[in-house]
Amino acid sequence: MLFKVSENEKSLSAVKSDWRPKELQLEALLVSPADDASAQILSEAVFGEPLLLISNQVRTRTQKRADILALDRGGNAVIIELKRDFGQLGVETQALQYLSDFSIYKGEAFLSRFAPTASQRGDIQSFLGNEPRVEDVNKNPRIILVARAFDETVFSLGEWLSSKGVSFRCIAYTPVAVGSEKFVSFSVAFDRSVAALFALKFSAAAREPGFFWHNIARADESWWRFLVNAGQIPACFDDSPGDQGEKILNRYIGGDIVVAYAKGYGAVGWGEVLPGNTYRLLEIGSTGDFLKGCCLHRLSVRWRAVAEKLNDALPAEYIRNEFGIYHPISTSVSMSSESGKRLIAVLSERFGALQ
Structure with a gap:
């Protein structure tokens, strides 16, 4: 009321x-x-x-x-x-x-x-x-x-x-x-x-690191390059404290493997969530506010292999046919460890491992 x-x-x-x-x-x-x-x-x-x-x-x-x-x-x-x-x-x-x-x-x-x-x-x-x-x-x-x-x-x-x-x-x-x-x-x-x-409402103490799709929200070349350079994954929603974007990023734990997905392209890289609570909600206009007030929820990751351009992505159809992994239709979706390991091996070979 x-x-x-x-x-x-x-x-x-x-x-x-x-x-x-x-x-x-x-x-x-x-x-x-x-x-x-x-x-x-x-x-x-x-x-x-x-x-x-x-x-x-x-x-x-x-x-x-x-x-x-x-x-x-x-x-x-x-x-x-x-x-x-x-x-x-x-x-x-x-x-x-x-x-x-x-x-x-x-x-x-x-x-x-x-x-x-x-x-x-x-x-x-x-x-x-x-x-x-x-x-x-x-x-x-x-x-x-x-x-x-x-x-x-x-x-x-x-x-x-x-x-x-x-x-x-x-x-x-x-x-x-x-x-x-x-x-x-x-x-x-x-x-x-x-x-x-509610299978996804896990706590950090209740599980081991896993493998996840993570949608980068904007299939934009400059946005993807910014995320790689910043070592971050984003979430959007209301861009306010306590909203679903904050909850999603805080579900990750150190050691989780995230495969970055760009709509219309496919998998554009993979990285590892850093240990400790690295979640931040940026202020509008602050350093890192690349999209001018959108997608302000951020979490730090160590990128292991990334595409130079979105067109270099591993297509979603190929991933579905070869690994049985369907592209995500929400911000974060889990995948099995066995399929995830196989997928990141292919991505590392395709993009080259980062030092």
């Missing part, structure tokens, strides 16, 4: 607005541009995790329409229901009907039903990373509700569902119009998510 401070600065009053986005407008606000034009990622700032959009307004077996069907990084279906106003008893029942319908599609059945083309399957492989097994897809489907506010009865059912192993989350949104400008804030009103669902 947004509050207005009184003139004497001694009291608060809730800011009210007549602006109420329609459900289709709300749906559009939840989708972020992906690094690959063929796929879309739901806003991590809203959901706190990357979710791959599979379909919106998708029909069930009974010809009803679910608002959004997405996939999480664990390969599980996420049924997202949007309500323009109040979420009360009944909205979660509707979502449960969709959950019941979609949960029967597992593994190959899910892919055949919701990703029938080679391009759609490639998007899912790219999103999941680390050579996911088809049989693991949609083992634990779950529900997310989005509404202006929620009745307590919805939370009661959420508690019961979580006790049965079904993750259930409610996200409240507040629309505000200030003059001609419109704003929407989102907050988690209820969350009973099974921690095991």
Whole structure:
């Protein structure tokens, strides 16, 4: 909720607005541009995790329409229901009907039903990373509700569902119009998510160094050369403290291997994350603000082999065919150690190892 401070600065009053986005407008606000034009990622700032959009307004077996069907990084279906106003008893029942319908599609059945083309399957492989097994897809489907506010009865059912192993989350949104400008804030009103669902939410103490794709955000020659000379990898998002860009870079640990990806070109180099916490959020206009206020999240790496020009990249199609590694459609995606080792060996031979 947004509050207005009184003139004497001694009291608060809730800011009210007549602006109420329609459900289709709300749906559009939840989708972020992906690094690959063929796929879309739901806003991590809203959901706190990357979710791959599979379909919106998708029909069930009974010809009803679910608002959004997405996939999480664990390969599980996420049924997202949007309500323009109040979420009360009944909205979660509707979502449960969709959950019941979609949960029967597992593994190959899910892919055949919701990703029938080679391009759609490639998007899912790219999103999941680390050579996911088809049989693991949609083992634990779950529900997310989005509404202006929620009745307590919805939370009661959420508690019961979580006790049965079904993750259930409610996200409240507040629309505000200030003059001609419109704003929407989102907050988690209820969350009973099974921690095991979020495979990428690792801590430094819980894992060994691994191999990752990392998208350099701009497929621009001068930007790539700047990153090489600076010994950095970037992240963008809101370019503000605590946003998803900061979280992604802070997931890396010393010794992680990152393979730099430039959209439309492929792998342009690889490097090793330096030990210690080298993450920084640059100030606009400071040294290193190469893109003039964009992609200000940075992490230090030691580049081991890099392309002189983007056209020298190892193409994504070749990498997919030779190593079974799909190009990333989000900022950071894991890959298996075996495939990663083979890939960086080829990149070192192609580009020449740096001293």
